Amino acid sequence: MTDIVTRFAPSPTGYLHIGGARTALFNWLFARGRGGKFLLRIEDTDRERSTPEATAAILQGLTWLGLDWDGEAVSQFARKDRHAEVAHDMLARGTAYKCFATPEEIAAFRAEQESKGASYAVFQSPWRDADPATHPDAPYAIRMKAPRSGQTVIEDSVQGTVTFGNDQLDDMIVLRSDGTPTYMLAVVVDDHDMGVTHVIRGDDHLNNAARQTMVYQAMGWAVPVWAHIPLIHGPDGKKLSKRHGATAVGDYQAQGYPAAGMRNYLTRLGWASGDAELFTSDEAKAMFSLEGIGRSPARLDFKKLEATCGWHIARSDDAALLHELEGYLKAASRPALTQGQRDLLSRSLYCVKDRAKTFPELIDKAHFALISRPVVADEAAAKALDPVSRGILKELTPRLQSASWTKADLESILNEIAAAHGIGFGKLAAPLRTALAGRTATPSVYDMMLVIGQDETIARLTDAAA
């Protein structure tokens, strides 16, 4: 069994799309779960549309998601000489030919076919069987000499056996008249040279697989295992677009979704292994297989994404969580934490992290720890502070001065006060909550007091009682 080699091959024409990220994830899971290699290749042969900024954005997106690749990212453009070499090799083998047809001639051919109402218009170059010597000095493109009859069969791990009639496939150009390779050639040459054994990519490439198979055959190379995965759709079932909101992985980071949750959610989108729903990346690597990939496009469901992320946040190590949260603040262009906030937030994580689904939510739950006096109460919280409750707070303060500041001690003091006034604990907790956080929805009053400490607690209660 040869070692498994997968790759992710985006074109750097924009940010890393969420669908592309999932494709990368599947390749990563498959390779990493089987001791194989996961390679990265930037398909930058289209010089017009490729930008270094897009390349940087893609690498950044993969890095944030935690999808590490082996070796350096390969630039497809840098390999253009090798591509040309293979094209000429095909020429020498007689599996390709020089075509002098101009784009105008080809366009005219298509227009004519269309006007005749032909069901399909596969361009048949007159140069396929002509002697190139009759037209020696003109620029030419190199076209694949594809079989005109019979069929080409794709054995796809996801889609099954897919058969194409060769009469549907034209003699595609492998090397343009300016000497640059087309995608169809470059992708095959690179995958072969890089030793790629499994091509896992979007099913928009399924048709291409047939033509690419012809290149493999023309060169006598082993065809890789294909796995064409369905694309991701928006919540409305339509093709994912800007209109649906977040389509770039960077958007998800900026919205505060944790990377582990994104990986888990994206793994389950279009793939399943029994009833497994929530798992770590190590578990995912162990479970992942091509057989588990679904055949129909999946829709994005933000509610489920959030639920998944909440599970991961709750289980995160505090230090790692804090670190990632700070990465979120930066990505979202929010102010960084002060050292004091960092400490308080760190101390409060235990009582807020199992309540938050995203980082902004986590920060909101930890509001009581991040604010400083004077605590400003919102409208609903302010209602809990009436003359009676202020009196109780006043009475409570001296008791807290001498408390040992453990949960048990605080509990007995508060229960005692509540009992003394013949009120339920809830009646006492409300004004406390207002005094400590200025809000009606907070962690437990004990946790808040323990996190902010004795001095700060007493100061806030004194403020509120005044």
Add this chain to the structure above:
RNA sequence: GGCCCGUUCGUCUAUCGGUUAGGACGUCAGGUUUUCAACCUGAAAAGAGGGGUUCGACUCCCCUACGGGCUGCCA
């Protein structure tokens, strides 16, 4: 137009000829509770339509409908 792919609860999915069609998110109803969450229990909720094949089809075949992809000297 041609070729190719797809279609199970609202959503993600399990099922690989025989199940009361299972799980998860969401929704709804209870419970727990110092608030909000979290958590626990329960409920409603699905095989696109039509033909076959078979003792028996969600599962296999065909047709239709709907959705998607490809059809470039883009990737």
